[in-house]
Amino acid sequence: MTPPRTFTIQTFGCQMNVYDSERMGEALVAAGYEAVALDSGGAADLTILNTCHIREKAAEKVYSEIGRLKKHGARMIAVAGCVAQAEGAEIMARAPVDIVVGPQAYHRLPELVARAAHKPVDTDMPIVPKFDALPPRARPRGPSAHLTVQEGCDKFCAFCVVPYTRGAEASRPAAAILAEATVLLAGGARELTLLGQNVNAYRDADGVGLAALIRQLARLPGLARIRYTTSHPRDMDDDLIAAHVEVPALMPFLHLPVQSGSDAVLKRMNRQHSAAEYLRLIERVRRARPDIALSGDFIVGFPGETDADFEATLALVRETNYTQAYSFKYSPRPGTPAARAADPVPEPVMVERLARLQELLFAQQHAFNRASEGHTLDVLFDRPGRLPGQLIGKTPHLQSVHVIAPGLKLGDLAPVHIQSAGPRSLEGTLVPMAKAA
Numbered sequence: 001m002t003p004p005r006t007f008t009i010q011t012f013g014c015q016m017n018v019y020d021s022e023r024m025g026e027a028l029v030a031a032g033y034e035a036v037a038l039d040s041g042g043a044a045d046l047t048i049l050n051t052c053h054i055r056e057k058a059a060e061k062v063y064s065e066i067g068r069l070k071k072h073g074a075r076m077i078a079v080a081g082c083v084a085q086a087e088g089a090e091i092m093a094r095a096p097v098d099i100v101v102g103p104q105a106y107h108r109l110p111e112l113v114a115r116a117a118h119k120p121v122d123t124d125m126p127i128v129p130k131f132d133a134l135p136p137r138a139r140p141r142g143p144s145a146h147l148t149v150q151e152g153c154d155k156f157c158a159f160c161v162v163p164y165t166r167g168a169e170a171s172r173p174a175a176a177i178l179a180e181a182t183v184l185l186a187g188g189a190r191e192l193t194l195l196g197q198n199v200n201a202y203r204d205a206d207g208v209g210l211a212a213l214i215r216q217l218a219r220l221p222g223l224a225r226i227r228y229t230t231s232h233p234r235d236m237d238d239d240l241i242a243a244h245v246e247v248p249a250l251m252p253f254l255h256l257p258v259q260s261g262s263d264a265v266l267k268r269m270n271r272q273h274s275a276a277e278y279l280r281l282i283e284r285v286r287r288a289r290p291d292i293a294l295s296g297d298f299i300v301g302f303p304g305e306t307d308a309d310f311e312a313t314l315a316l317v318r319e320t321n322y323t324q325a326y327s328f329k330y331s332p333r334p335g336t337p338a339a340r341a342a343d344p345v346p347e348p349v350m351v352e353r354l355a356r357l358q359e360l361l362f363a364q365q366h367a368f369n370r371a372s373e374g375h376t377l378d379v380l381f382d383r384p385g386r387l388p389g390q391l392i393g394k395t396p397h398l399q400s401v402h403v404i405a406p407g408l409k410l411g412d413l414a415p416v417h418i419q420s421a422g423p424r425s426l427e428g429t430l431v432p433m434a435k436a437a
């Protein structure tokens with residue numbers, strides 16, 4: 001087979017996969033390969049699928065996509081990400097591809113491509129060597145950049161594949177993160193979202209925790225906004241809460257999954273916190289930073305979930321009042337303890353519970369957006385809109401705002417008067433005489 005020259009990457013799943021795809025692309029470009037835009041025809045010599053294993057639907061997508069690519073005559077296919085890690089051998093048996101590379105081994109992708117004739121599978125898990133071996137960051141794609149600071153999870157929630165696909169919790173050295181941030185800022189980034197499966201468990205070998213890392217990052221010139229995701233309630237310490245008060249660049253937004261409002265379910269999920277502990281934590285965060293916007297993740301239909309358990313989830317949502325959230329039907333995942341549970345919730349019950357939960361969350365989100373009407377909010381513009389002169393940006397609370405702003409460009413931060421609010425986004429006008437930041 002003639003060696004490939006061009007490649008394209010298709011990304012599924014979470015923001016960490018988006019970050020990983022960028023870094024895989026940079027590693028291949030550094031090795032002399034050329035990136036081409038994603039297209040359906042398999043025009044690139046090499047197509048990389050960066051995959052997600054979190055729920056069955058996400059994992060099954062990989063097999064249909066491999067089939068589709070093969071039908072369109074794709075020359076070489078690599079499966080990367082969490083499905084590669086969890087099901088490498090199964091992929092090779094069910095839908096053979098040229099390369100299988102796990103999330104901790106993709107720094108070796110150029111080498112794997114070069115010897116793809118041997119159908120290599122590389123699912124080693126050395127996290128720090130990966131970051132050491134990757135080339136330095138290229139220019140970020142826009143003003144808002146992702147930066148992985150921590151990977152893996154030691155929590156072992158009974159439903160979740162992450163501890164198996166991403167391995168044990170591991171934190172990158174603060175110095176390496178500051179160096180990467182400096183390159184991203186020099187390339188035009190103004191906002192950094194620090195990523196980790198348990199980002200608030202971040203602690204490097206010198207004992208630098210997430211709050212200290214955020215304080216160091218906030219001193220870098222040019223950095224306007226810092227965000228982090230995803231956090232676990234158990235790792236939300238006083239120092240991080242204090243950082244939300246002290247560091248102006250740290251945005252008033254917290255994604256803090258709870259999964260359920262029922263103590264019985266939380267216990268069987270092995271979440272290591274009760275509903276009351278979660279609510280007390282939210283109270284502490286809000287006391288420190290009353291304007292903080294809260295986001296969460298929920299699972300309905302965990303095995304054995306009763307009507308009363310589900311009502312407890314609705315009660316927790318009402319009490320917390322989220323500005324946005326993600327909610328899912330429970331999906332049994334191979335190898336997780338919950339997959340062996342004997343008391344599944346029937347599908348129609350799950351469907352009905354999900355609809356009720358989403359209706360409540362949607363109403364809370366819409367109400368929060370409506371409360372922004374008439375206010376002036378700082379907006380960081382991070383993508384072009386569809387109308388001439390229109391830009392789309394984010395408020396500190398991560399709401400999307402559409403603004404006609406012909407004089408401004410991506411990366412500008414400007415006060416915007418919010419005129420109307422839908423459930424998903426806001427419309428606003430630039431405050432007259434405002435100068436772009």
Ligand code: 5AD
Pocket residue numbers: 054055159160161257259297298299328329330331332333
């Ligand atoms: N089924 C449904 N949802 C899941 N999540 C994780 N594992 C599962 C599963 N087996 C959800 C959780 C987690 C989010 C990333 O995905 O809510 O916080």
Ligand code: SF4
Pocket residue numbers: 153154155156157160161162163197198232
């Ligand atoms: Fe999965 Fe998050 Fe639980 Fe870790 S803390 S096992 S990533 S749901």
